[in-house]
Amino acid sequence: MSQQNRTRVAVLFGGRSSEHAISCATAAGVLAAIDRDRYDVVPIGITRSGEWVPASDDPDRWRITDGHVPEVTTSDSPQLLLPMGEAGQDLVSYRPGSVPAELSAVDVVLPLLHGPFGEDGTLQGMLELAGLPYVGSGVLASAASMDKHYTKVVLAGAGLPIGPYTVITDRQWRTAADAARARVAELGLPVFVKPSRAGSSIGITKVDRLEDLTAAIETAREHDPKVIVEAGIDGREVECAVLEGRHDAPPRSTLPGEIIVTSAEHGFYDYQAKYFDSEAVNLSWPADLPADATARLRELAVATFEALGCEGLARVDFFYTPAGELIVNELNTMPGFTPYSMYPMMWERSGLSYQDLITELVELARERRTGLR
Incomplete structure (x- = not known):
């Protein structure tokens, strides 16, 4: 071509959330x-303060390595702006005190942002206003999936299985902390105490x-x-990768994979285990589940994807209990996406290479119109 x-x-990539470095590592891959x-x-x-800047095309610049956590900085780079409306899709480069310069038009955006101000519908709304196609879910699905509280509300409304939980809002904690603690005790x-709108296991504590x-x-x-507080569930953590179908076909799913924490230093699959202690976990695929449980899990993964109105890609996380019950834990609209992350790995094992998966996602975005759909 x-x-x-x-x-x-x-x-x-990069962004304003606490998952800035994880986003950079995803971009490296x-x-x-x-x-x-x-x-x-x-x-x-x-x-981290929200400026858009031209970034290095060298993958090594953005990898997480011993002693190096990548970060996007402005240095002497010009800043970039994205014009709104349907007039054009040219990026604009500018420096304070100088005349802005138009750059070449962009055909599609591949957002590799995790967490608030990137994965939560805010960026998706901006790209909709700019009329730019982009990879992944739209505004509502991104916002609802990012907020663990509203994910559960939507899934419960769709009749999908979720675990017990309670939510503590900022006002409730400031004005009725004792009542909030009493709800948790019930x-x-x-229990697992989590930021309601964060990912990569950042800020999560297991409370015994x-x-x-x-x-x-x-x-x-x-x-x-x-804050969302979830009841601890006695079960294995299993995951399923979902990919939007092409040409009105239904979403596709992989066989499930399982996360096995092998180090006693980690009480669960936390941030350190995910990104800084590769020997602490074993990612097993396909998960050793009965055939009927595997089939049911894949059905639930697709149903969760569709209940939230997702597009492009998502990873759906489950608990599989000793009694054979499947419980939806959460859905990630931009799951870990390095070559060694669970989502790409499950597709790689299913016959879709990492490069071909990226191509598939970009082409899905190009086929999808912006605006109401």
């Missing part, structure tokens, strides 16, 4: 693997004693003033 005819893909014969790649970094122990609850809530509130 000639350079003139190649699709121009803006790879967007994608920049190394994306089909350069097919796509003209425009790496764009978002700083769930029994252990009620006297540790207040500290756990305060830890979660460092990342989100809204």
Whole structure:
């Protein structure tokens, strides 16, 4: 394919959330693997304070390695703006005190952002206003899936199985903390205290004693003033990768995979185990489940994807209990996406390579119109 005819893909990463470094690591994998014969790649970094800047196309610059946690900074780079409306899709480069300059148009955006201000519908709304196609779910699905509280509300309304939980809003914690603690006590122990709108297991605490609850809530509130507390469920953690169907076909799913925490230092699959201690976990695929449970899990994964109105990709996380019950834990609209992350790995084992998965997602985005759909 000639350079003139190649699709121009803006790879967007970094961002304002606490998952900034994870997003950079995801970009490292994608920049190394994306089909350069097919796509003209425009790496764009978002700083922790929200500026958009041209970013290095060198994947090694964005990897998480011993002693190096990547971060997007402005340095001397010009900042980028995205014009709104249907007039055009050219990026605009500017420096304070200088005349803005138009850059070449972008055909599609590949957002590799995790957490608030990227995965939660805010960026998706901006891209809708700009009339730019983008990979992944739209505004509502992104927002509802990012907020663990509203994910459960939607899934319960659709009749899908969820576990017991309670929510503590910022006002409730400030004005009725004792009542909030009493609601948590009714769930029994252990419980998992989580920021309602964060990912990568950041800010999550497993609480085995009620006297540790207040500290756990305060830890979660460092990342989100809204906290969700979930009852501990005795079960295995299993995951399923879902991919939007092409040409009105139903969503596709993989066989499930299982996360097995092998280190006693980690009481659950936490942030450190995910990204800094590769020997602490074993990712097993396919998960060793009865055939009927596997089939049911895949059906539930697709049903969860559709109940939330997702597009593009999602990873659906479950608990499989000793009694054979499947409980939906959460859905991630931008799951870990390095070559060694669970989502791409499950598709790789299913016959869709990492590069081909990226291509599939970009082409799905190009086929999908912006606006109401």
